[in-house]
Amino acid sequence: MSYSEFRLELARRRPDLSLEAVDAAYEFAKKAHGDQVRYSGEPYIVHPVSVAQILLSLQPDLPTLQAALLHDVTEDTEVKLEEIEKLFGTDVARLVHGMDKLAVVKVRKEDEEAEKWKKMFLAMANDVRVVFIKLADRLHNMRTLQHVPPHKQERIARETLLVHAAIASRLGIYEIKGELEDLCFRYLYPREFAELSQELDELRARSEEYMAFATSELEQLLFREGVEVEQVQGRFKHLWSIFQKLEKKDRHNLESIYDLFAVRIILPDVIRGSEEQVAHVYSTLGLIHGAYIPLQDRFKDYVAVPKPNGYRSLHTTVLGLGGDLYQEPTEVQIRTMGMHRQAELGIASHWSYKLGSKGGAAMDSKKQRLFEEVLKKVQVLVRREPDLEGGVKQWLEDYQHLKVPDRKVVEDWLLDQGLTVDELKIIRQARSNGRLSLQPQVEEQLAWLRGLAESTDARMELNLYSEHIFVLTPQRKVVELPRGATPVDFAYAVHTEVGNKMVNVKVNDRIVPFDYELQNGEMVEVLTRNNGKPSRYWLSMARTASAKNKIRNWFHRQDKEANVTAGRELLNKDLVALNKPVLDDKYTVLKNYADKARTLAEREQILENVGLGTVSSTQIAKTLFPEATAPEKKKEEVYKVPAALTEKVVVTGEENLPVVFSSCCKPKPPYPVIGYVTRGHSIRIHRLSCRELTGLDGQRFVSVHWKEKN
Numbered sequence: 001m002s003y004s005e006f007r008l009e010l011a012r013r014r015p016d017l018s019l020e021a022v023d024a025a026y027e028f029a030k031k032a033h034g035d036q037v038r039y040s041g042e043p044y045i046v047h048p049v050s051v052a053q054i055l056l057s058l059q060p061d062l063p064t065l066q067a068a069l070l071h072d073v074t075e076d077t078e079v080k081l082e083e084i085e086k087l088f089g090t091d092v093a094r095l096v097h098g099m100d101k102l103a104v105v106k107v108r109k110e111d112e113e114a115e116k117w118k119k120m121f122l123a124m125a126n127d128v129r130v131v132f133i134k135l136a137d138r139l140h141n142m143r144t145l146q147h148v149p150p151h152k153q154e155r156i157a158r159e160t161l162l163v164h165a166a167i168a169s170r171l172g173i174y175e176i177k178g179e180l181e182d183l184c185f186r187y188l189y190p191r192e193f194a195e196l197s198q199e200l201d202e203l204r205a206r207s208e209e210y211m212a213f214a215t216s217e218l219e220q221l222l223f224r225e226g227v228e229v230e231q232v233q234g235r236f237k238h239l240w241s242i243f244q245k246l247e248k249k250d251r252h253n254l255e256s257i258y259d260l261f262a263v264r265i266i267l268p269d270v271i272r273g274s275e276e277q278v279a280h281v282y283s284t285l286g287l288i289h290g291a292y293i294p295l296q297d298r299f300k301d302y303v304a305v306p307k308p309n310g311y312r313s314l315h316t317t318v319l320g321l322g323g324d325l326y327q328e329p330t331e332v333q334i335r336t337m338g339m340h341r342q343a344e345l346g347i348a349s350h351w352s353y354k355l356g357s358k359g360g361a362a363m364d365s366k367k368q369r370l371f372e373e374v375l376k377k378v379q380v381l382v383r384r385e386p387d388l389e390g391g392v393k394q395w396l397e398d399y400q401h402l403k404v405p406d407r408k409v410v411e412d413w414l415l416d417q418g419l420t421v422d423e424l425k426i427i428r429q430a431r432s433n434g435r436l437s438l439q440p441q442v443e444e445q446l447a448w449l450r451g452l453a454e455s456t457d458a459r460m461e462l463n464l465y466s467e468h469i470f471v472l473t474p475q476r477k478v479v480e481l482p483r484g485a486t487p488v489d490f491a492y493a494v495h496t497e498v499g500n501k502m503v504n505v506k507v508n509d510r511i512v513p514f515d516y517e518l519q520n521g522e523m524v525e526v527l528t529r530n531n532g533k534p535s536r537y538w539l540s541m542a543r544t545a546s547a548k549n550k551i552r553n554w555f556h557r558q559d560k561e562a563n564v565t566a567g568r569e570l571l572n573k574d575l576v577a578l579n580k581p582v583l584d585d586k587y588t589v590l591k592n593y594a595d596k597a598r599t600l601a602e603r604e605q606i607l608e609n610v611g612l613g614t615v616s617s618t619q620i621a622k623t624l625f626p627e628a629t630a631p632e633k634k635k636e637e638v639y640k641v642p643a644a645l646t647e648k649v650v651v652t653g654e655e656n657l658p659v660v661f662s663s664c665c666k667p668k669p670p671y672p673v674i675g676y677v678t679r680g681h682s683i684r685i686h687r688l689s690c691r692e693l694t695g696l697d698g699q700r701f702v703s704v705h706w707k708e709k710n
């Protein structure tokens with residue numbers, strides 16, 4: 001690409017950028033590179049110009065374009081960084097320096113860890129714009145790789161696939177990722193590449209007709225149904241992704257792969273307030289599924305559950321779209337303009353602005369919200385006319401320096417597109433207040449990029465997220481779980497109580513067993529019941545340590561709770577007997593038990609021990625209230641037993657004490673019995689199974705049995 005061609009394109013696409021400033025960078029770079037040539041024999045300057053041209057679609061700012069033109073100057077010529085700083089400013093110098101630093105990332109051997117390099121690459125990029133320049137730089141180098149000596153080609157291609165294509169993918173810049181991968185494919189697997197492209201070329205010739213048919217079918221369907229559509233497009237998939245699919249499925253037959261091409265339906269953005277609406281994306285899917293036969297298990301909802309790099313779309317595969325021309329299944333992708341932009345440009349698609357306050361005075365939150373809503377609307381409108389994007393950006397950012405007619409062009413266009421006069425006023429006011437400035441969210445992107453660099457450990461390989469699945473709650477909240485996770489993991493991930501009370505689970509409205517393996521994108525509904533409780537068997541079904549711990553905890557707590565409850569009841573009985581108030585919720589009476597301060601947990605421990613039977617409640621009551629004595633019970637209700645029965649019982653040890661039979665359990669032979677020495681010095685006989693026994697002082701029991709029959 002010649003500079004004059006580039007310049008024309010630049011003027012058309014980015015009227016907001018100063019041509020003179022770009023020209024200056026070009027002239028400087030051209031002079032610095034002098035008569036250097038590329039391997040192709042072309043003047044060196046062709047390369048930086050091409051890099052700048054590739055960058056145009058990534059919405060670069062002026063320093064990015066200047067740095068792109070200057071990016072090889074300090075490395076390949078005598079020019080010093082200071083000179084660039086003096087002429088073009090610190091921002092440009094910093095970007096150029098960033099490119100120099102990245103030059104050390106060189107993967108030399110096949111077995112070198114790609115991970116390490118990716119991590120290094122991202123860690124050294126001090127600015128997300130440097131990453132963009134580097135990707136554009138590599139893309140142009142790959143496009144011209146045929147001129148490079150053959151022994152270098154493979155190394156460069158491998159490095160590109162491992163580092164640059166992977167990073168483009170991670171950043172969601174599919175436009176660059178797809179082309180990089182196909183170029184790498186050509187050099188890394190030349191034979192397979194040649195075979196596959198030949199096969200595809202033949203198929204492609206046949207498919208062009210089909211694709212035209214399918215897109216017009218869809219257009220007509222959507223038109224009939226009154227669906228507003230921005231575009232329906234048919235496209236072939238990238239060679240590399242087809243190749244990988246063939247490898248993965250171990251198939252060597254192209255016909256066996258459904259998704260050689262896809263049809264894409266791009267819908268308008270719908271924004272309510274500042275909320276993006278997606279209902280029309282799903283209703284369009286419904287229309288498609290109504291008109292054609294959807295293949296089961298081929299539906300992917302990346303709208304509700306976006307890919308980690310932000311990619312959003314609905315994917316489905318249907319039969320019957322090709323009429324008589326083509327009977328194979330076809331993939332249909334449905335997305336909005338905003339999603340489309342995000343899919344092509346990834347992180348580079350964000351140019352949202354933040355309000356900064358100049359004078360320090362904060363803008364009131366209502367105004368701020370209104371402003372942000374209008375701003376969002378403006379951004380959506382601009383997606384319809386990307387050529388105006390630069391102008392609109394400048395209108396927002398640098399209004400004062402915009403000539404009046406240029407302002408008017410932007411404002412008229414916005415009003416034309418549906419912005420109201422009031423909304424326009426909100427933006428004008430926010431700006432003219434003087435205490436507002438608009439700042440691109442470069443900082444946020446940087447923080448995000450650094451976070452990416454830090455977390456690029458061994459598992460942060462591209463398929464990091466394939467280790468994880470994302471499922472939905474009925475409220476469409478996303479829950480991330482390890483692959484292989486079951487409803488048990490899901491329930492406990494949602495909330496411990498949801499797990500503990502789970503009685504049934506529905507996945508996509510169908511009841512499933514608890515050991516069902518959840519799949520990406522499924523909607524999981526846990527049915528609970530108040531008296532539901534976990535089973536120890538669930539431990540074998542849970543994949544996450546967290547769910548297992550919560551189940552174990554529940555059982556541990558259950559045992560403990562049961563013992564504490566029993567202990568509390570025992571002690572209460574003793575307290576009532578001593579005419580003292582029963583225990584409160586915090587067991588306050590035990591706060592200083594036996595002259596020692598006791599925490600709540602320690603107090604519970606005391607009661608647990610009582611419940612376990614290792615400590616006597618009567619003993620505790622006595623320690624608490626040494627002075628108190630249990631009032632004599634006035635009239636002990638005595639079980640009137642036949643006189644004969646008294647003679648039948650044998651008490652060991654205390655034989656001369658009177659024996660009474662307790663009324664609570666009405667002892668009679670042959671049921672085993674036990675005696676209890678009362679305060680009134682009688683022996684009260686209970687059945688061994690009597691519940692009252694648990695409340696009594698163990699030391700006062702005596703052994704009793706029925707007389708043997710003669």
Ligand code: MN
Pocket residue numbers: 047071072137
């Ligand atoms: Mn370069």
